[in-house]
Amino acid sequence: MGEATVRPLRADAExxxxxxxxAAVRVLAEDPGASMDAIAAAAGVARTTVHRxxxxxxxxxxxxxxxxxxxxxxxxxxGRPDTAPPLVAMHRITANxxxxxxxxxxxLELTPEPGSEAAALQQDIDRRCVAVLERARAEGLxxxxxxxxxxxxxxxALLGETLRGDADGDxxxxxxxxxxxxxxxxxxxx
Amino acid sequence: MGEATVRPLRADAExxxxxxxxAAVRVLAEDPGASMDAIAAAAGVARTTVHRxxxxxxxxxxxxxxxxxxxxxxxxxxGRPDTAPPLVAMHRITANxxxxxxxxxxxLELTPEPGSEAAALQQDIDRRCVAVLERARAEGLxxxxxxxxxxxxxxxALLGETLRGDADGDxxxxxxxxxxxxxxxxxxxx
DNA sequence: GCTAACTGCGTCACAACTGTTGCATATTGT
DNA sequence: ACAATATGCAACAGTTGTGACGCAGTTAGC
Numbered sequence: 382m383g384e385a386t387v388r389p390l391r392a393d394a395e396x397x398x399x400x401x402x403x404a405a406v407r408v409l410a411e412d413p414g415a416s417m418d419a420i421a422a423a424a425g426v427a428r429t430t431v432h433r434x435x436x437x438x439x440x441x442x443x444x445x446x447x448x449x450x451x452x453x454x455x456x457x458x459x460g461r462p463d464t465a466p467p468l469v470a471m472h473r474i475t476a477n478x479x480x481x482x483x484x485x486x487x488x489l490e491l492t493p494e495p496g497s498e499a500a501a502l503q504q505d506i507d508r509r510c511v512a513v514l515e516r517a518r519a520e521g522l523x524x525x526x527x528x529x530x531x532x533x534x535x536x537x538a539l540l541g542e543t544l545r546g547d548a549d550g551d552x553x554x555x556x557x558x559x560x561x562x563x564x565x566x567x568x569x570x571x
Numbered sequence: 572m573g574e575a576t577v578r579p580l581r582a583d584a585e586x587x588x589x590x591x592x593x594a595a596v597r598v599l600a601e602d603p604g605a606s607m608d609a610i611a612a613a614a615g616v617a618r619t620t621v622h623r624x625x626x627x628x629x630x631x632x633x634x635x636x637x638x639x640x641x642x643x644x645x646x647x648x649x650g651r652p653d654t655a656p657p658l659v660a661m662h663r664i665t666a667n668x669x670x671x672x673x674x675x676x677x678x679l680e681l682t683p684e685p686g687s688e689a690a691a692l693q694q695d696i697d698r699r700c701v702a703v704l705e706r707a708r709a710e711g712l713x714x715x716x717x718x719x720x721x722x723x724x725x726x727x728a729l730l731g732e733t734l735r736g737d738a739d740g741d742x743x744x745x746x747x748x749x750x751x752x753x754x755x756x757x758x759x760x761x
Numbered sequence: 762g763c764t765a766a767c768t769g770c771g772t773c774a775c776a777a778c779t780g781t782t783g784c785a786t787a788t789t790g791t
Numbered sequence: 792a793c794a795a796t797a798t799g800c801a802a803c804a805g806t807t808g809t810g811a812c813g814c815a816g817t818t819a820g821c
Contacts, residue, residue: 413603413604414603414604521759522758522759523757523758523759524757524758524759524760525759526760527757531748531752532757534732534736535729535732535752535757537732538728538729538731538732539725539728541728542724542725542727542728546724558721562721562725562756563756563757564756564757564758565755565756565758566752566753566754566755566756566757566758567713567714567717567722567725567753567754567756568712568713568714568754568755568756569711569712569713569714569715570714570716
């Protein structure tokens with residue numbers, strides 16, 4: 382649910398939907414108030430086509446939030462958060478997220494409607510993120526008394542800041558900096 | 572410049588300007604696309620009065636950016652960034668900023684027009700912020716090889732995250748958490 | 762107390778965005 | 792090739808925001 386998919390879309394229609402969503406991420410990222418027309422133009426389709434696929438602006442936003450959250454969930458999954466050593470998982474997840482930056486930028490800004498699919502997915506991501514942090518704490522990588530929810534928020538903030546300022550750059554190097562900063566801060570190395 | 576102040580405003584007019592700016596911070600913080608009417612209502616004045624003081628929306632935004640930047644600069648100054656011990660200065664500055672959160676929230680979002688007064692003030696704040704970090708590094712509080720610009724960005728991000736999530740709460744405790752996280756991260760305490 | 766400045770209110774023209782429709786044309790799937 | 796589906800284009804009404812008026816009534820300052 383969420384997709385207005387009563388019956389299977391034709392190939393070209395599906396292409397349009399993809400183009401619109403991708404363009405919307407780009408355009409709305411740098412101007413959250415951009416018009417449907419601007420989005421349509423960026424997607425290379427007519428405005429009416431956008432309206433044909435998404436009843437209104439909010440429907441588009443919600444679909445966008447859902448796909449973004451799904452992309453993020455995939456990025457997390459790919460890091461094998463439950464089995465890989467915590468440090469490895471954190472690094473991989475971070476690098477993955479840096480590559481789907483559009484999704485992250487979107488998920489960070491738009492607080493999804495409570496009860497929406499995107500909200501559920503976001504909560505799921507948060508949960509899994511904390512789980513990784515717990516495993517890291519069990520290994521002594523994180524202080525025993527740390528507030529993991531705060532740690533998670535700091536982690537998100539570091540990701541957000543990196544995406545805003547270093548949009549391009551080697552994902553691995555950026556991920557290393559994020560994880561290092563998260564675990565050790567700016568203080569002197571031992 | 573920036574203020575449309577050809578000649579001294581009458582007392583009530585100045586009051587209006589203040590009310591408008593304060594309301595604008597509040598309103599625009601939670602909806603950057605809010606209408607002039609909404610801002611006027613929040614300020615307790617008529618929409619025409621807003622237009623009388625600020626020619627157009629952008630003029631209001633710029634004036635807002637300037638006053639916000641000035642508030643921040645004052646908050647930094649009050650921390651005696653050049654003379655107080657770095658740790659003390661960082662703590663005080665942080666606590667101060669947490670109290671003028673409106674200004675910070677605004678300065679963080681709205682990238683000011685290049686060349687505007689706000690941009691200059693913002694750069695000045697950045698500069699002084701890095702200066703404090705340099706003093707902290709000289710005292711061994713920050714790793715000798717650290718990229719101070721990255722440290723500054725992390726500091727800003729921690730402030731932003733705290734303001735978004737813990738808008739209320741003891742400024743001193745929140746400041747302590749920010750400084751501690753910045754310098755030591757989430758890792759185990761020595 | 763008088764003047765100049767300020768404010769609220771109503772009204773106006775103008776521009777931009779939204780959402781919908783009808784129709785001609787092009788693409789897809791079978 | 793044919794039918795179903797998609798698309799672009801043009802046009803429409805409706806809404807919302809902007810910026811500018813004039814005017815009557817209020818407030819500040821000398």
